[in-house]
Amino acid sequence: MAPAATEPTHGDGIVIADTTVLTLRKVLVSESSPLASRFRALFSLKHLASQSPPTAQTIPAIEAIAAAFASPSALLKHELAYCLGQTRNFAAVPSLTQVLKDNSEDPMCRHEAAEALGALGHEGSLALLRQYRDDASEQVVVRETCEIAVSRIEWEHSTARAHERLKNSDFASIDPAPPMSMLDRKSAATEVAALEKTLLDDTLPLFVRYRAMFALRDLASPPDLPSAVPAVLSLAKGLMDKSALFRHEIAFVFGQLSHPASIPALITALSDQKEESMVRHEAAEALGSLGDEDGVEDVLKRFLNDPEQVVRESVIVALDMAEFEKAGEKEYATVPVIAAVAA
Template identity: 55%
Template sequence: MTISVDAVDIVAAARNDPQTYARLEAELCNTDGTVPLHKRFRALFTLKSLADAPAVDIIDKAFVDPSALLKHELAYVLGQMRNPHALICLERVLRDQQEDPMVRHEAAEAIGAISKEDSLPLLEEYAKDDSRVVRETCELAIAKIKFEAKKAAGEESEDASAYTSVDPAPPVPKKAEKSTAQLREQLLDTTVSLFDRYRAMFALRNRGDVESVLALAEGLNDDSALFRHEIAYVFGQMQHPASVPALIKSLTNTTEEGMVRHECAEALGSIATPEVFPVLKQFATDENIVVRDSCIVGLDMFEHETSGEFQYADGLTAH
């Protein structure tokens, strides 16, 4: 995605306006207790566009919130910003054994996204964590950092992607000339390293056709909740209607892990086909608070996708 000159100018102006940061902090941290969750999410993604140290510090302050969903999203955004200033905060979150594993997992993934080799000892320590989702995420983050180091040394390369996200693994390169069937086989082969399975996942995402969507959907049957959650995340990026039945099946399965159902809800909100709305509405009262809150956010995303709004995080232009 190309950022327009106007957008660059808006971000630059915002960085020179202390009132912008004060307003975003008040919204994200809900200082007056009246800001609904979906507006806090929009403030968070506006801070993501600023990506500087003051924005990181505001996001850090929001980790006192009781919402595991919000804290998970805070960690995700810090990883996407790739600002090393966030590493102190992310290490604190990862080390906190009282924190929800979903939040700790996202902190580990964010550390991998920032990709500093100094983070390897920390990740190696928590690759032995009691929580499987934390262990697996640290394994991925270690492999990601090592890949980035090789890329910087000219020993590895990465294909350009239509997506702007910092992913936990690079896609299988096009020069490997793997068919969709071969990528599906790599994706589903549990004897292959998790990092290489993720590489197949992101290669299928980048292909973006129905055959790739159906191959990815089979990953929602994997025994790893982390893996299933990433499949749902990828579907949210692709916004392909062919993924809707699989996402609805996982969201409506009340025995599925909350972190998977949450990602399905947000993916459905971003896809925003007509059959999505009643499902999100139904599960916006789910017993699982993470699922419930994700459906509320998903409904806000649905509204955005069907409203013609130019961008979801519009906090720099809406005031």
């Protein structure tokens, strides 16, 4: 994995002088720093790494994020991979490739590395992604993620993409699959029903079902849309799917939406001790985004001593997110809060 140097160098060996990136990097790679502080540092670095056009901080921020792959925390490494996939910068590809290739790495981290390569749209990664997609001995969650990533890259570079009529989204994230093309239907209710049918049809390719998932997400935002609650309830049915990867993505979408109608389904997923930890972790973090809703913090606190480390850590982060939500902040962490992050 990438070295966790406190005095990073860039390319030709010149020491990076940017104190903002360096301060955030020190917090992120420090195993003695509180996990919540490390997450805030991570999302601050993601902000710097994702600037368009790139700045002098872009590559150092990407390198700082990659340096933390040396951590033993699967939750943190999973989040590192996600953030690198959101940078739109191919400088993140080598680190993500290394994580995906590391068979000793937690499958949750390898899955996120594969998803990030798909989010970057890196055609040079297609051969590797297809290799893992087609390897019957590979972890299911890794195979399924590679299947979606291959489809996403192929879609992104296809001529058909230019002819699709996509609904404008309230979300700036690069999703594992684009929302399904707008349907020429008479009502939002009819559209929700059609998308739900696609979402729940496990005979369809995962990429197609994911497209329905993100289309339903967009029909649930803003939350006062007439289609919002029906779309959330349709998405909640996906938490019964046989694929842990699929269930985990539903919980992630609920975290994006922060819609109160998703709370019962998220609590059920988090409370299920037989559920996969990657699903429970996303459910916990999604509840953190709803931390200003009555009773949510109390629910999260019940799982601070959960047997699963990734769930315990997710609850710590979720409770920190809940405090952020109650403070009325728009972003969980951005560069202006560096003083608080470094404290």
